[in-house]
Amino acid sequence: xxxxxxxxxxxxxxxxxxxxxxxxxxxxxxxxxxxxxxxxxxxxxxxxxxxxxxxxxxxxxxxxxxxxxxxxxxxxxxxxxxxxxxxxxxxxxxxxxxxxxxxxxxxxxxxxxxxxxxxxxxxxxxxxxxxxxxxxxxxxxxxxxxxxxxxxxxxxxxxxxxxxxxxxxxxxxxxxxxxxxxxxxxxxxxxxxxxxxxxxxxxxxxxxxxxxxxxxxxxxxxxxxxxxxxxxx
Numbered sequence: 253x254x255x256x257x258x259x260x261x262x263x264x265x266x267x268x269x270x271x272x273x274x275x276x277x278x279x280x281x282x283x284x285x286x287x288x289x290x291x292x293x294x295x296x297x298x299x300x301x302x303x304x305x306x307x308x309x310x311x312x313x314x315x316x317x318x319x320x321x322x323x324x325x326x327x328x329x330x331x332x333x334x335x336x337x338x339x340x341x342x343x344x345x346x347x348x349x350x351x352x353x354x355x356x357x358x359x360x361x362x363x364x365x366x367x368x369x370x371x372x373x374x375x376x377x378x379x380x381x382x383x384x385x386x387x388x389x390x391x392x393x394x395x396x397x398x399x400x401x402x403x404x405x406x407x408x409x410x411x412x413x414x415x416x417x418x419x420x421x422x423x424x425x426x427x428x429x430x431x432x433x434x435x436x437x438x439x440x441x442x443x444x445x446x447x448x449x450x451x452x453x454x455x456x457x458x459x460x461x462x463x464x465x466x467x468x469x470x471x472x473x474x475x476x477x478x479x480x481x482x483x484x485x
Contacts, residue, residue, distance in 0.1 A: 258384075259374065259417075265349060275348075277349070292305070293387035295424055295438075295439045311422055316379040317377050318378045323388075324371075327351065327369075331392075332359065371392075372390035374389075395436070412454055417447040420441045424439060
């Protein structure tokens, strides 16, 4: 669990108590920190699988991740279209403790771009085949913002204030839309334990043992999707 030590706190919040106070103070506030060059984590809408990075590497089964609560961000993003492709026309992000106001800049000339709320946070793989991999998740979708809200709520109601790092499994659920006649996938960050700054788990479990035994990291039935068959080498 030493991977959590890789998290860098770039905010003015420096302790679990300050984190608790900031979460309570900013819960009702609406959403320019940098991504630090980390790989982008995304839930692909064409197949419902988690991927990250420029090579679109798939998140492996059995991996366990930790969320950096000090990295929670909120803000705004504007997407336009050019040559039939979406592109980012503008972005303003900051810590959840200091969310920026909606920009007033009119970007409608940039492919019809309009400002939308966006949320983000950092994760690191703490157990499984991709241990040590750092990623950042950001989203302006309804499902992505709900996933962020669920993480926020879990942090506020965590069972021990000193154990402030959610240890999670990446999952997904889905629904069919009649308007566009397609399946929409939503992210789920299922909390299976909590870690403190000394890399200790609240449950006293050993994460590598949990993964080896296959316990507590199996996706919930409602979140399961059919896995692709991997081609033999």
